[in-house]
Amino acid sequence: MxxxxxxxxxxxxxxxxxxxxxxxxxxxxxxxxxxxxxxxxxxxxxxxxxxxxxxxxxxxxxxxxxxxxxxxxxxxxxxxxxxxxxxxxxxxxxxxxxxxxxxxxxxxxxxxxxxxxxxxxxxxxxxxxxxxxxxxxxxxxxxxxxxxxxxxxxxxxxxxxxxxxxxxxxxxxxxxxxxxxxxxxxxxxxxxxxxxxxxxxxxxxxxxxxxxxxxxxxxxxxxxxxxATEGRELAERQAAELKTLSEERQELLRVISHEVRQPLHNAQAVLKGAADALHGAAPVAALERARSVLREITRSLDNTLAVSTRLIQAQPPPLRDTDLDMLLELALGDLPDEGRGRVRVQRDSAVRTAALDVALMRLALRNLLSNALAYATPGSTITLRLADSDEPLALIFEVCDDGPGIAPTLLPRLFERGVRGRHDVHGQGLGLYIVRQAMRLQGGTVEARSSAAGSTFTLMLPQGREPT
CATH class of the missing domain: 1.20.1070 (Rhopdopsin 7-helix transmembrane proteins)
Structure with missing residues (x-):
């Protein structure tokens, strides 16, 4: 109880x-x-x-x-x-x-x-x-x-x-x-x-x-x-390994650039000297043909190395104040003698200097001009026009030809890697891809217009930025 x-x-x-x-x-x-x-x-x-x-x-x-x-x-x-x-x-x-x-x-x-x-x-x-x-x-x-x-x-x-x-x-x-x-x-x-x-x-x-x-x-x-710590450490190790591989790759590309391009340039120089010495003789045509082939190989190799090195960098290059006349001379100097005479420079701008990357802009102009010479009507004139724009503030390069034009179905893919206009023209389909990448790295754009009367490629490079 x-x-x-x-x-x-x-x-x-x-x-x-x-x-x-x-x-x-x-x-x-x-x-x-x-x-x-x-x-x-x-x-x-x-x-x-x-x-x-x-x-x-x-x-x-x-x-x-x-x-x-x-x-x-x-x-x-x-x-x-x-x-x-x-x-x-x-x-x-x-x-x-x-x-x-x-x-x-x-x-x-x-x-x-x-x-x-x-x-x-x-x-x-x-x-x-x-x-x-x-x-x-x-x-x-x-x-x-x-x-x-x-x-x-x-x-x-x-x-x-x-x-x-x-x-x-x-x-x-x-x-x-x-x-x-x-x-x-x-x-x-x-x-x-x-x-x-x-x-x-x-x-x-x-x-x-x-x-x-x-x-x-x-x-x-x-x-x-x-x-997460283990994953971060693994990612850091992988990043270090990738950096090492990238450095080794860059070193290999530098070796290729020196060991392959230099002999080709030397061979061109020797062939030119031989052609000058034999001027008027029968072998001249063969030597000129050999020079042309070597020049094409050198240009193709330059493009390949450009894609492998300069155009894959993550950070945009510094833009420097550059003399435009010098840039035009460099771009024209990259062309073969017979092609250089077909290019007419039209200056519609009084601008003397602009903020750009010389190597990338030279690469873009050279590829556009080389394409125009290859695809335009043989013997026709290629116009390289330099102009400027106030709205937006930009520098404009135009490359015009009077070729047969570009197929409408090809235009949307024209700047993709490996796309070629005609298979009877030597190349790897890198030219216009390189042009687009070179302009992208500088903050610019490239556009193409085409008709039966010819094609026009326009490079627009924004200005008003402080050069470095």
Whole structure:
């Protein structure tokens, strides 16, 4: 036989209500910023409403009977609903808010209606609804413990399981006693102890669950950080290896440039000297043909090396203030003697200097002029026009020919790598690709227009930028 509690029931309800409120405030203080704000708010709000419900029960003699019952039950059942929603949110499940609202409203309305029938019916209904709500919390907490493999969540479930069991015993005693509203002292003591257990164990269990989840997130972040660090180190090693390979490749290209191009230039010089010495003799035509072939090989090699070195660099080259007449002379000097005489320079601009990269611009002009000489009507004049534009501020080069024009189906792909206008003209399809890349690196553009009367290629190089 248990001894009577040293405190009366009203004082005990009051103290347990204050305990719920204090623990709700403590849990909120501990977990704010450390756990899911949504779940923490739901849980702490539910625990605080449970405490408020108990305070209202403790003060039931000071308030009107029916309003007290309504307000207390709304707080109590809403507290159950919010704590259940918090546990379900931890499982990342959708919250049936409409169902919860209807359940709270139905239970809160049913109790005063039962009270109107008789006090014993109100007690039976209230105990039954609280038992079912506690059982729902127990089941949800146990499900959370299984999903998250959390002993703390199971601790929450067992605490509300004990409450549900005690309320079941109270319900059984009421039914066996004929539904009398006055319960034995042992029932009241057990209910008070169960609610105290729920206040302590459930809130401590929820904090423990949050700590477990925080530790798991920390472990996951640690593993991810280690993986990211390992990945970064691997990327750095690969970058270093690629840099080494790139440097070796560049060195190889420099060797190719020196070891292959220089002998070709020397051979051209020797052949020119031989042609001059044998001027008028029969072998001259053969020597000129050999010079032409060597010149074509040199130009093709220059283009190949340009694609492999200068045109693949990531950073644009510095643009320098350059004399345009010198640039035109360099571009024309790259052409064979018989082709140079076919090019007519038309200057429609008084501009003497411009900001550009000499090597890239020379490469672009040389390829455009060489293409025009190869594809235009034999013996026709090629016009190299220099102009400027105020809006936008730019330098314009135009290369015009009177050839047969470019097929409309070819125009959209004209500047792609490997595209050739005719297969009877020697080349690798790099010329116009190189032109586009050379202009891109300088911030410029190239466009092509064509008709049956000929083709015009326009290079536009923006100005107004500070030369380096």
């Amino acid at each position: 248990l001894r009577p509690l040293p405190l009366d029931a009203t004082t005990s309800w009051f103290l347990i209500g204050l305990l719920h409120l204090a623990l709700a405030a403590a849990v909120w203080t501990v977990l704010t910023g450390r756990h899911s704000r949504r779940s923490t708010l739901l849980w702490c709000s539910g625990s605080a409403l449970a405490g408020l419900m108990m305070l209202l029960y403790a003060a039931r003699g000071l308030l009107p009977h029916v309003p007290m019952i309504v307000v207390a039950n709304v707080c109590g059942y809403a507290g159950f609903a919010l704590r259940w929603a918090a546990l379900r949110s931890e499982r990342e499940q959708t919250l049936p808010l409409a169902v919860l609202g209807l359940a709270v409203l139905g239970a809160s309305t049913a109790v005063p209606l039962l009270d109107a029938v008789g006090p014993q019916w109100r007690v039976l209904g209230n105990v039954c609804f609280n038992m079912l709500a506690s059982l729902a919390l127990c089941v949800e907490a146990q499900a959370l413990g299984r999903v998250r493999a959390s002993r703390s969540a199971r601790m929450v479930g067992w605490s509300y399981g004990v409450v549900a069991l005690v309320l079941f015993l109270r319900l059984a005693s009421l039914l066996l006693g004929g539904g009398a509203p006055a319960a034995p002292a042992i029932d009241t003591e057990l209910i008070l102890l169960a609610w105290m257990l729920a206040a302590l164990w459930a809130n401590l269990g929820y904090v423990g669950f949050a700590i477990e989840m925080a530790e798991r997130r920390a472990r996951v972040r640690s593993v991810e950080l280690a993986a």
